[in-house]
Amino acid sequence: MTITIIGTGFVGVVSAAVYASLGNRVIGLDIDQNKINKLKKGQVPFFEADLEELLIEQQKAKRLTFTTSYQEAISQSEIIVIAVGTPSAPDETADLRYVMKSAESLAPYLQKDAIVAIKSTVPPGTLEKLIKKIKKQSKVKFYGASLPEFLREGSAVYDTLHPDRIVIGAQDDFVFKKLDQLYEVFKAPIVHCSVASAQMAKYTANTYLATRITFINEIANLCQKNGADIEEVINAIGLDQRIGQHYWYPGLGYGGSCFPKDVKELAAYSRTVGEEGNLMNKINEINKQRIFDLLIDFEKKVNGFADKKIAVLGLSFKPNTDDMREAPSTKVIPYLISKGASIKSYDPMANYEEFTNEKHKEHQQVANVKQAIKGADAIFLLVEWPKIVNFPFPEFKEKRPQTIFDCRNQLDPDEIKKAGYQYVGIGRS
Ligand SMILES: NC(=O)c1ccc[n+]([C@@H]2O[C@H](COP(=O)([O-])OP(=O)(O)OC[C@H]3O[C@@H](n4cnc5c(N)ncnc54)[C@H](O)[C@@H]3O)[C@@H](O)[C@H]2O)c1
Known part of the structure; x- marks a missing residue:
């Protein structure tokens, strides 16, 4: 599968390197040119155990590349995973600016039947807004999904390779089947649920x-x-x-x-x-x-x-x-x-x-x-x-x-x- 990960911060780089290690072709995409320059040289801009080695290995195997070009990445991807930051806004709600901006930027290059999955932690209702935004600029048929992330910093590579569970929130069988193909290699339980339940599951786990x-x-x-x-x-x-x-x-x-x-x-x-x-x-x-x-x-x-x-x-x-x-x-x-x-x-x-x-x-x-x-x-x-x-x-x-x-x-x-x-x-x- 060809996968784009939008946002090469903590979650994005770990996911990109791990998905590539499963044999996928992965493109890491970020608007931060400095970050992308470093990643292209095999340098991780933060410390996380085992990550740099995995990154370099996957780059050498030509399964993992990095870019700042939405056109280059999105036009060849079947699955697009949004992993941009969702900091708290001044009123303490999730600031969805970066998520929405990435929707705007990806829309013109979206391929037919692509899946756009939100991995960033977002409240219920966000995927619907994102889909609406994309539809304003794109006429192709695409699918939306929620893919909450449960990794822990400090053991993120291990956690991504050995998840307790994978949660997929979606409405369509096509999405469940395709994302199952990506994740079945982990041999972990895969939970299929509604988009709202997946988003609530992430907030619930951390809040608990x-x-x-x-x-x-x-x-x-x-x-x-x-x-x-x-x-x-x-x-x-x-x-x-x-x-x-x-x-x-x-x-x-x-x-x-x-x-x-x-x-x-x-x-x-x-x-x-x-x-x-x-x-x-x-x-x-x-x-x-x-x-x-x-x-x-x-x-x-x-x-x-x-x-x-x-x-x-x-x-x-x-x-x-x-x-x-x-x-x-x-x-x-x-x-x-x-x-x-x-x-x-x-x-x-x-x-x-x-x-x-x-x-x-x-x-x-x-x-x-x-x-x-x-x-x-x-x-x-x-x-x-x-x-x-x-x-x-x-x-x-x-x-x-x-x-x-x-x-x-x-x-x-x-x-x-x-x-x-x-x-x-x-x-x-
Ligand atoms: N850090 C964790 O341990 C962790 C764990 C689970 C879930 N999450 C969630 O995952 C999401 C990402 O967290 P993080 O810690 O990786 O964030 P981060 O701040 O480390 O990285 C976000 C990246 O997104 C990039 N970005 C912003 N706008 C962009 C755009 N329009 N297009 C492309 N790239 C863009 C930024 O340049 C940055 O590199 C958040 O919603 C967070 O809550 C984080």
């Missing part, structure tokens, strides 16, 4: 996971008040098979490129259909406020952050990615600086470009944990990168009073306290 995180954070707040330890509570509840041990992450709140945006967008969508005060709206508000409530609390534990030297460990929103979209560090570092602290930060991959020492002399990014914590009054462990959590903090305890804010509950509190640090975890005393 965000809800779990918010829920356990609220329980952690209660543990903090009564001496219970959230990790012991998780262990106890997790043995209940209805609940499970997995996916409990007490911390500063969920971040990343998807959860905050998707919950916000589902909350905003809820408001447009008359469901103003629903759970999604509450979760969004609780999560937005949480990090600042905790920072105020932490501030009291060290008698203010003014003139304090602080190490921030972990800048990305989670390990194994350099993605900093809605990462805790992007809130913690500006907050600490606004309170008069000076910061040395370390991350194995991510660069906090907007907040480096060139632009903010109070923030210096350093090369390792040791350099970051040298002379620190307080240490913020924000991300559970192995290089951070496996660091022998007790061996580096200095004579001065030092506090470790273990924002991911990764360290052994007894060991840390024994070494002489003040230990502050989440929902544990």
Whole structure:
């Protein structure tokens, strides 16, 4: 099959490389000339495990090419997958500008019986709008579909090659059959459903996971008040098979490129259909406020952050990615600086470009944990990168009073306290 992927961002590049590895001819299309130039040279503009190798391999096999030309890509494609960004608009609804723009650009070159599938996360009603837009410029018969994406950054290539399920939202048997052909090689369950159900499934999955995180954070707040330890509570509840041990992450709140945006967008969508005060709206508000409530609390534990030297460990929103979209560090570092602290930060991959020492002399990014914590009054462990959590903090305890804010509950509190640090975890005393 010949497939065009529109938008060679995170999802687009991963999908393009994986679809090519299945033997398809894939064209990655983007309006960003710099990105396309890099990709043509086999360079991935962000870090994702195993991706660059796969990309180069598929380019060498001549199954994968990149272009900025809609005409070149669309005029030879049977399947067109839209994977452009859908950031939140100022009113927190999904900003569909890029999706609609791509519809406009592809329409003149569409081939008969082509399938135009939206992989970007979009609310119900979007595919219908997209089809209408294309029909204004194209007279050929084509089909629409929804193909929501469930991959996780940090294990995106693996997830795409080993999906838990494929969800196809469509109206026509032709679309189901053709997309089944593309995906049957994965041997994963393929869910056929309506377009609206597919779009809701994507928002529901992310909002459910965000809800779990918010829920356990609220329980952690209660543990903090009564001496219970959230990790012991998780262990106890997790043995209940209805609940499970997995996916409990007490911390500063969920971040990343998807959860905050998707919950916000589902909350905003809820408001447009008359469901103003629903759970999604509450979760969004609780999560937005949480990090600042905790920072105020932490501030009291060290008698203010003014003139304090602080190490921030972990800048990305989670390990194994350099993605900093809605990462805790992007809130913690500006907050600490606004309170008069000076910061040395370390991350194995991510660069906090907007907040480096060139632009903010109070923030210096350093090369390792040791350099970051040298002379620190307080240490913020924000991300559970192995290089951070496996660091022998007790061996580096200095004579001065030092506090470790273990924002991911990764360290052994007894060991840390024994070494002489003040230990502050989440929902544990
Ligand atoms: N990142 C994830 O982990 C993830 C997971 C599942 C779903 N999603 C969803 O997938 C979509 C894409 O996310 P992403 O993280 O890959 O976004 P991204 O911002 O990394 O990439 C979007 C790309 O689209 C390109 N683009 C914008 N307008 C274009 C146009 N008119 N024509 C061609 N290219 C255009 C941009 O230049 C950019 O390269 C979003 O809807 C997101 O919610 C993301």
